[in-house]
Amino acid sequence: MAPEFRTEETPPYGEVEQVSPLVRRVVANNPSRFTYHGSGTFIIGPATGGDVAIIDPGPADDDHVAALLRAVEGQRVTHLLITHTHPDHSPAAAAVKEATGAVTHGFGPHPAEAIRAHDERVRRAIEAGDEPESEDGEGSGDRDFVPDVVTTDGDVITGVGFTFEALHTPGHISNHLCFALREEATLFTGDHVMGWSTSVVPAPDGDLNDYLENLERLLDRPETTYRPTHGPAITDPIPYVTALIEHRRMRERQIVDSLADGPRSITSIVEELYADIDPKLHKAAGASVYAHLLALSRSGRVESLAAGDESDWKADWSLA
Ligand SMILES: [Zn+2]
8 A cells, every 4th residue: 555645735734833732833834845845943832921942943043043942032931852964944043042952852963874875976967077966955964063962772861741752763863853742642754754745865974774664653653643844734643654664565575576686787677676666756756765775775685786885776686
Protein backbone atom coordinates (compact mmCIF):
# COMPACT_ATOMS: atom_id res chain seq x y z
CA MET A 1 0.00 0.00 0.00
CA ALA A 2 1.46 3.36 -1.00
CA PRO A 3 1.35 6.04 1.70
CA GLU A 4 -1.68 8.31 1.36
CA PHE A 5 -0.47 11.86 1.68
CA ARG A 6 -2.33 14.65 3.47
CA THR A 7 -2.64 18.18 2.15
CA GLU A 8 -3.80 21.47 3.59
CA GLU A 9 -4.60 24.95 2.31
CA THR A 10 -1.84 27.54 2.47
CA PRO A 11 -1.92 28.69 6.11
CA PRO A 12 -2.13 32.40 6.97
CA TYR A 13 1.57 33.24 7.29
CA GLY A 14 2.54 34.95 10.52
CA GLU A 15 -0.86 34.39 12.16
CA VAL A 16 -1.49 32.20 15.18
CA GLU A 17 -3.69 29.13 14.75
CA GLN A 18 -4.97 27.34 17.83
CA VAL A 19 -4.64 23.69 16.74
CA SER A 20 -5.51 21.98 20.05
CA PRO A 21 -6.17 23.08 23.66
CA LEU A 22 -2.44 23.31 24.44
CA VAL A 23 -0.92 23.89 21.02
CA ARG A 24 -0.74 26.90 18.71
CA ARG A 25 1.01 27.06 15.33
CA VAL A 26 2.59 29.93 13.37
CA VAL A 27 3.76 29.09 9.83
CA ALA A 28 6.78 30.84 8.30
CA ASN A 29 6.56 32.15 4.76
CA ASN A 30 9.28 29.84 3.39
CA PRO A 31 7.46 27.46 1.03
CA SER A 32 9.64 25.14 -1.09
CA ARG A 33 9.84 21.59 -2.37
CA PHE A 34 11.31 20.58 1.02
CA THR A 35 9.07 22.67 3.31
CA TYR A 36 5.60 22.39 1.65
CA HIS A 37 3.77 25.66 2.61
CA GLY A 38 6.56 26.54 5.06
CA SER A 39 7.94 25.70 8.51
CA GLY A 40 5.29 25.33 11.22
CA THR A 41 6.47 26.59 14.59
CA PHE A 42 4.54 25.19 17.55
CA ILE A 43 3.84 27.06 20.80
CA ILE A 44 2.86 24.76 23.68
CA GLY A 45 1.11 26.07 26.77
CA PRO A 46 -1.88 28.27 27.59
CA ALA A 47 -3.08 30.69 24.90
CA THR A 48 -2.59 33.66 27.21
CA GLY A 49 -0.39 34.15 30.27
CA GLY A 50 1.76 31.49 31.90
CA ASP A 51 4.73 29.57 30.57
CA VAL A 52 5.15 28.19 27.07
CA ALA A 53 7.61 26.10 25.07
CA ILE A 54 8.39 26.65 21.39
CA ILE A 55 9.24 23.78 19.03
CA ASP A 56 11.29 24.52 15.88
CA PRO A 57 11.41 28.34 15.82
CA GLY A 58 12.15 28.04 12.09
CA PRO A 59 14.25 29.86 9.51
CA ALA A 60 16.18 33.06 10.18
CA ASP A 61 13.34 35.25 8.97
CA ASP A 62 12.66 38.56 10.75
CA ASP A 63 8.92 38.53 9.96
CA HIS A 64 8.55 35.02 11.36
CA VAL A 65 10.49 35.84 14.54
CA ALA A 66 8.36 38.98 15.01
CA ALA A 67 5.17 36.91 14.54
CA LEU A 68 6.35 34.41 17.17
CA LEU A 69 7.21 37.12 19.66
CA ARG A 70 3.80 38.75 19.09
CA ALA A 71 2.12 35.39 19.70
CA VAL A 72 3.80 34.90 23.09
CA GLU A 73 3.45 38.49 24.33
CA GLY A 74 2.78 38.53 28.08
CA GLN A 75 3.98 34.93 28.45
CA ARG A 76 7.27 33.47 29.59
CA VAL A 77 9.03 31.27 27.00
CA THR A 78 10.90 28.72 29.08
CA HIS A 79 11.97 26.12 26.49
CA LEU A 80 13.05 26.14 22.85
CA LEU A 81 12.99 22.59 21.51
CA ILE A 82 14.88 21.93 18.28
CA THR A 83 14.09 18.81 16.23
CA HIS A 84 17.23 19.18 14.07
CA THR A 85 19.64 21.64 12.47
CA HIS A 86 18.30 22.02 8.93
CA PRO A 87 17.99 25.69 7.90
CA ASP A 88 14.19 25.67 8.03
CA HIS A 89 14.07 24.48 11.68
CA SER A 90 16.72 25.89 14.04
CA PRO A 91 18.19 29.24 12.88
CA ALA A 92 15.50 31.46 14.47
CA ALA A 93 16.37 29.91 17.86
CA ALA A 94 19.14 32.51 18.25
CA ALA A 95 16.82 35.54 17.92
CA VAL A 96 14.00 34.01 19.98
CA LYS A 97 16.43 33.03 22.73
CA GLU A 98 17.86 36.51 22.77
CA ALA A 99 14.43 38.12 23.01
CA THR A 100 12.99 35.74 25.61
CA GLY A 101 15.87 34.18 27.54
CA ALA A 102 14.50 30.69 26.80
CA VAL A 103 16.82 27.70 27.11
CA THR A 104 17.49 25.71 23.91
CA HIS A 105 17.26 21.91 23.85
CA GLY A 106 18.67 19.83 20.98
CA PHE A 107 20.62 16.67 20.30
CA GLY A 108 23.73 18.52 19.16
CA PRO A 109 25.23 20.82 16.54
CA HIS A 110 24.94 20.20 12.81
CA PRO A 111 26.67 16.85 12.12
CA ALA A 112 30.27 16.96 10.84
CA GLU A 113 29.56 14.27 8.24
CA ALA A 114 26.69 16.32 6.78
CA ILE A 115 28.93 19.41 6.58
CA ARG A 116 31.73 17.47 4.88
CA ALA A 117 29.37 15.88 2.33
CA HIS A 118 27.70 19.23 1.56
CA ASP A 119 31.02 21.01 1.03
CA GLU A 120 32.20 18.15 -1.18
CA ARG A 121 29.05 18.34 -3.36
CA VAL A 122 29.46 22.12 -3.71
CA ARG A 123 33.14 21.67 -4.64
CA ARG A 124 32.27 19.04 -7.29
CA ALA A 125 29.46 21.17 -8.73
CA ILE A 126 31.72 24.21 -9.08
CA GLU A 127 34.43 22.04 -10.63
CA ALA A 128 31.92 20.68 -13.15
CA GLY A 129 30.61 24.19 -13.93
CA ASP A 130 27.19 23.35 -12.44
CA GLU A 131 25.06 25.49 -10.18
CA PRO A 132 25.87 24.44 -6.57
CA GLU A 133 22.89 23.50 -4.40
CA SER A 134 21.17 26.26 -2.47
CA GLU A 135 22.19 27.01 1.12
CA ASP A 136 18.65 26.64 2.43
CA GLY A 137 17.95 23.14 1.12
CA GLU A 138 18.00 19.87 3.07
CA GLY A 139 21.61 19.29 1.97
CA SER A 140 22.87 22.28 3.95
CA GLY A 141 22.59 23.06 7.63
CA ASP A 142 22.58 25.57 10.48
CA ARG A 143 26.25 25.50 11.46
CA ASP A 144 25.81 28.01 14.30
CA PHE A 145 23.33 26.18 16.51
CA VAL A 146 24.67 24.69 19.75
CA PRO A 147 22.02 23.53 22.27
CA ASP A 148 22.16 24.91 25.82
CA VAL A 149 20.91 21.54 27.03
CA VAL A 150 22.10 18.47 25.15
CA THR A 151 18.99 16.32 24.88
CA THR A 152 18.88 12.67 24.01
CA ASP A 153 16.59 9.66 23.84
CA GLY A 154 14.30 9.29 26.86
CA ASP A 155 15.05 12.70 28.36
CA VAL A 156 12.01 14.25 29.99
CA ILE A 157 11.57 18.01 29.71
CA THR A 158 9.14 19.47 32.20
CA GLY A 159 7.60 22.93 32.18
CA VAL A 160 4.66 24.48 33.98
CA GLY A 161 1.67 22.74 32.36
CA PHE A 162 3.52 20.59 29.81
CA THR A 163 5.79 17.54 29.83
CA PHE A 164 7.81 16.30 26.88
CA GLU A 165 9.69 13.09 26.32
CA ALA A 166 12.50 13.35 23.75
CA LEU A 167 12.98 10.56 21.21
CA HIS A 168 16.27 10.42 19.32
CA THR A 169 15.20 9.57 15.77
CA PRO A 170 18.21 9.64 13.42
CA GLY A 171 17.53 8.85 9.76
CA HIS A 172 16.59 12.13 8.04
CA ILE A 173 19.62 13.57 9.87
CA SER A 174 21.67 12.03 12.69
CA ASN A 175 20.76 14.74 15.24
CA HIS A 176 16.99 14.46 14.80
CA LEU A 177 14.70 14.46 17.85
CA CYS A 178 10.94 14.02 18.12
CA PHE A 179 9.14 15.38 21.18
CA ALA A 180 6.16 13.60 22.76
CA LEU A 181 3.74 15.90 24.61
CA ARG A 182 2.26 13.71 27.34
CA GLU A 183 -0.73 15.94 28.12
CA GLU A 184 -2.13 15.52 24.58
CA ALA A 185 -0.69 12.14 23.45
CA THR A 186 0.90 14.10 20.62
CA LEU A 187 4.24 13.53 18.91
CA PHE A 188 6.01 16.50 17.30
CA THR A 189 7.75 14.66 14.49
CA GLY A 190 9.87 17.38 12.86
CA ASP A 191 10.88 15.95 9.47
CA HIS A 192 10.93 12.31 10.66
CA VAL A 193 7.28 11.74 9.72
CA MET A 194 5.46 14.23 7.51
CA GLY A 195 1.96 13.85 6.16
CA TRP A 196 2.43 15.75 2.91
CA SER A 197 5.46 13.83 1.65
CA THR A 198 8.02 11.16 2.43
CA SER A 199 11.15 12.36 4.24
CA VAL A 200 14.39 12.76 2.32
CA VAL A 201 17.23 10.75 3.81
CA PRO A 202 20.34 12.54 2.53
CA ALA A 203 23.19 10.01 2.78
CA PRO A 204 25.80 9.62 4.17
CA ASP A 205 24.73 11.40 7.41
CA GLY A 206 21.12 10.53 6.72
CA ASP A 207 20.78 6.77 7.20
CA LEU A 208 17.91 4.65 5.86
CA ASN A 209 18.57 1.81 8.30
CA ASP A 210 18.24 4.27 11.20
CA TYR A 211 15.25 5.90 9.55
CA LEU A 212 13.35 2.62 9.19
CA GLU A 213 14.29 1.48 12.69
CA ASN A 214 12.98 4.78 14.07
CA LEU A 215 9.75 4.48 12.09
CA GLU A 216 9.27 0.96 13.43
CA ARG A 217 9.72 2.02 17.05
CA LEU A 218 6.86 4.52 16.61
CA LEU A 219 4.48 1.61 16.02
CA ASP A 220 4.69 0.72 19.73
CA ARG A 221 4.17 4.29 20.99
CA PRO A 222 0.97 5.61 22.55
CA GLU A 223 0.72 8.93 20.66
CA THR A 224 -2.45 9.31 18.61
CA THR A 225 -1.67 12.62 16.86
CA TYR A 226 1.52 13.60 15.02
CA ARG A 227 2.35 17.22 14.33
CA PRO A 228 5.14 17.51 11.73
CA THR A 229 7.00 20.80 11.19
CA HIS A 230 5.60 20.87 7.65
CA GLY A 231 2.00 20.23 6.67
CA PRO A 232 -1.09 19.09 8.52
CA ALA A 233 -1.43 16.84 11.57
CA ILE A 234 -1.59 13.08 11.14
CA THR A 235 -4.48 11.73 13.21
CA ASP A 236 -4.19 8.03 12.27
CA PRO A 237 -0.42 7.68 12.60
CA ILE A 238 -0.02 3.89 12.87
CA PRO A 239 -1.41 2.86 9.44
CA TYR A 240 0.40 5.81 7.89
CA VAL A 241 3.79 4.92 9.40
CA THR A 242 3.22 1.29 8.42
CA ALA A 243 2.68 2.40 4.82
CA LEU A 244 5.84 4.54 4.88
CA ILE A 245 7.87 1.52 6.05
CA GLU A 246 6.31 -0.76 3.42
CA HIS A 247 7.04 1.76 0.67
CA ARG A 248 10.76 1.91 1.54
CA ARG A 249 11.03 -1.88 1.94
CA MET A 250 9.50 -2.31 -1.52
CA ARG A 251 12.02 0.09 -3.04
CA GLU A 252 14.80 -1.75 -1.25
CA ARG A 253 13.65 -5.10 -2.69
CA GLN A 254 13.52 -3.57 -6.19
CA ILE A 255 17.08 -2.29 -5.87
CA VAL A 256 18.40 -5.63 -4.62
CA ASP A 257 16.56 -7.37 -7.50
CA SER A 258 18.00 -4.94 -10.03
CA LEU A 259 21.51 -6.08 -9.06
CA ALA A 260 20.70 -9.78 -9.54
CA ASP A 261 22.21 -9.89 -13.04
CA GLY A 262 25.46 -8.19 -12.11
CA PRO A 263 26.98 -4.84 -11.09
CA ARG A 264 25.23 -1.62 -12.12
CA SER A 265 25.56 2.11 -11.61
CA ILE A 266 23.06 4.33 -9.79
CA THR A 267 22.16 5.97 -13.11
CA SER A 268 21.27 2.65 -14.67
CA ILE A 269 19.17 1.59 -11.65
CA VAL A 270 17.29 4.93 -11.73
CA GLU A 271 16.59 4.55 -15.46
CA GLU A 272 14.94 1.21 -14.79
CA LEU A 273 13.06 1.87 -11.53
CA TYR A 274 11.99 5.43 -12.24
CA ALA A 275 11.27 4.99 -15.96
CA ASP A 276 7.85 6.62 -15.57
CA ILE A 277 8.85 9.83 -13.76
CA ASP A 278 10.03 13.12 -15.23
CA PRO A 279 13.79 12.83 -16.04
CA LYS A 280 14.21 16.19 -14.22
CA LEU A 281 13.53 14.25 -11.01
CA HIS A 282 16.15 11.60 -11.77
CA LYS A 283 18.79 13.40 -9.74
CA ALA A 284 16.60 13.27 -6.62
CA ALA A 285 15.75 9.64 -7.43
CA GLY A 286 19.50 8.96 -7.68
CA ALA A 287 20.00 10.41 -4.20
CA SER A 288 17.31 8.07 -2.90
CA VAL A 289 18.85 5.02 -4.64
CA TYR A 290 22.25 6.03 -3.24
CA ALA A 291 20.75 6.21 0.28
CA HIS A 292 19.32 2.70 -0.18
CA LEU A 293 22.61 1.30 -1.52
CA LEU A 294 24.57 2.86 1.33
CA ALA A 295 22.12 1.42 3.88
CA LEU A 296 22.30 -2.01 2.18
CA SER A 297 26.10 -1.85 2.18
CA ARG A 298 26.12 -0.90 5.88
CA SER A 299 24.14 -4.09 6.53
CA GLY A 300 26.52 -6.11 4.32
CA ARG A 301 24.07 -6.88 1.50
CA VAL A 302 25.61 -4.89 -1.38
CA GLU A 303 29.00 -3.33 -2.07
CA SER A 304 30.35 -0.42 -4.03
CA LEU A 305 33.01 -1.33 -6.61
CA ALA A 306 34.56 2.15 -6.26
CA ALA A 307 37.41 1.06 -3.98
CA GLY A 308 36.38 2.85 -0.82
CA ASP A 309 34.78 5.93 -2.35
CA GLU A 310 31.10 5.18 -1.89
CA SER A 311 30.21 8.78 -2.64
CA ASP A 312 31.29 8.31 -6.27
CA TRP A 313 27.97 8.11 -8.08
CA LYS A 314 29.56 6.87 -11.30
CA ALA A 315 30.69 3.68 -9.57
CA ASP A 316 29.01 0.30 -10.04
CA TRP A 317 27.40 -1.55 -7.16
CA SER A 318 26.97 -5.29 -6.78
CA LEU A 319 25.40 -7.78 -4.40
CA ALA A 320 27.82 -8.63 -1.59
ZN1 LIG B 1 15.08 18.60 7.74
